[in-house]
Amino acid sequence: MFLKQGVPMGKILLAHGSGGKLTHELIKEVFHKRFSNPVLAEYTDSAILDYKEPLAFTTDSFVVNPLFFPGGDIGTLAVCGTINDLTMVGAEAQYLALSMIIEEGTDISLIERIATSIASVARINKVRVVTGDTKVVEKGACDKVFINTSGVGVLVAKKKPSVKNIRCGDKILLTGCLANHGLAVLSARQGLGLKGEIKSDCAALQGLLLPLLKKTDAVRFLRDPTRGGAATTLNEVAESTGLALNIREDALPIASKVRAATELFGIDPLYIANEGIALLIVAQESEPEALRFLRQHPLGRRACSIGTVSKEPKSKVILETSLGTKRIVEMLSHDMLPRIC
Secondary structure: OEOOOOOEOOOOOHHHHOOOHHHHHHHHHHHHHHHOOOOHHHOOOOEEEEEOEEEEEEEEEEOOOOOEEOOEEHHHHHHHHHHHHHHOOOEEEEEEEEEEEEEOOOOHHHHHHHHHHHHHHHHHOOOEEEEEEEEEEOOOOOOOEEEEEEEEEEEOOOOOOOHHHOOOOOEEEEOOOOOHHHHHHHHHHHOOOOOOOOOOOOOOOHHHHHHHHHHOOOEEEEEOOOOOHHHHHHHHHHHHHOOEEEEEHHHOOOOHHHHHHHHHHOOOHHHOOOOOOOEEEEOHHHHHHHHHHHHOOHHHOOOEEEEEEEOOOOOOEEEEOOOOOEEEOOOOOOOOOOOOO
16 A cells, blocks of 8 residues: 555555554555644544643544444434543543545435434433534435544543553453444444344443543553454554554353354454444452443443453464464454445
8 A cells, every 4th residue: 555655555444444454554655644642642532632631532433334223223323422522531421523425325314313312322321513514415425324423531540541641551441242233234234133132232331431430540541442352452452552462252241142143144243343442451459440440330340351462472463262272363464344434
């Protein structure tokens, strides 16, 4: 895709939107190189803005196919995804901007359903949609509806979660089960009719995580493992810190019907997108307290510890399998299921 001099070559592929290696390459060589500044250099999901009081700002676009899936829809996904990006830096969402690109010929009733979902989720999470934009393009120029949301939040965390805080011996936690969202979208898209319907975990996580961040500074790092799944998030941490992240296969929280479906299709749940769980790295001594706190909330009942941070092997994610062997978990190079969010 890129020459050594950083000159872009070739064409954009679906894989450039997967959250894996090609995404990172595109961001690094095309965007970060041109937009470089101290705020952007933090590489977080939301930018921290020092404006009278510290604010967080984020933006995201949603092109999921299909628009409606078990457990959610593009509207729910847009609001929850934006709130979650703010939550991951310890900010409480306050305002949203909403923009829609709509294909000519789309039923107005469909747009009304999406708007109703957006309004409902925003109201529940006490977030106001304060501005927006609507564009209509010719039939065939987009797939019915694309949404962009931007969010502003106020920092409330006792200490901002950051990859820079991570230390050897820290514990790796997940707040819930892996792969539900990706499997739900896959099932709806392909009409698989999986036995015992798998529902997306799409949810806003500020109610689960912000009370913990306000109470303690033990949370070193926080991220929602969306595109590319938990494997990609873990690899981003390993690469940024130069440390090793050791996880245990038998500790990974995976619902039985999701496990059965991933085995059937031959896909690894570590690489499948999630929209309602978070990956935390906490101080070793704080692990029991953090788990107790998370498990008190409906979205954190399945919270568990999955591994430990260590020095070696540098910049690697190592999975200890249920057989006792170990393997390197690589970063996703391309998405097994594009347009997942």
